Amino acid sequence: MTLRRAPLLTLLLTLGATPAEARVRLGELLPAHPWTASGREIVVVYSHDCGDLGALWQAILHSGLTVRAVNAEDVPAEAPQGVNVWRGAEATAFARKLRVGTYPAVLLVQGDRILNAWEGTFTGKLE
Structure with missing residues (x-):
């Protein structure tokens, strides 16, 4: 299957269809971070x-949205070219304040408020 432009709704439905138990609370504001919210x-x-x-x-x-990457737990891990990654103790503290239970965690955010959250393993199938 060749992935082209994945509509945001398809991405969120696919992520939400997997058995994962996010502890991140919907509706809460993000903890302090180094970027400026962009909608x-x-x-x-x-x-x-x-x-x-x-x-x-x-x-x-x-998805067509701005992507923010937070590399937690103080061990560098790669991200795609062109994605700025926040690393270090402050990034780990950010993840812990969010109460991330399982990495990776994907958050849909608007104006620093969490609209949707998913944690767990992604199979790569957008159906």
Whole structure:
């Protein structure tokens, strides 16, 4: 299956269809972060032990939204070219204040408010 431009709704429905238990609270504001909110955007919180996130990154980048990457747990992990990654102790503190239970976590955010959240393993199938 060749992924082209994944509509945001398809991405969110696919992520939401997997068995994951997000502890991130919907409607809450994001903890302090180093970027300026740009309307609706996606925040990906991940760590070095997430495995291959290629399919997840591809689907997220094709959503057409601004993507923020937070590399938590103080071990550098790659992100796609062109995505600025926030790393270090402050990034880890951000993830913990969100109460992320499982990496990767994908947040749909608007104006720093969490609209939707997903945590867990992505199979790469957008159906």
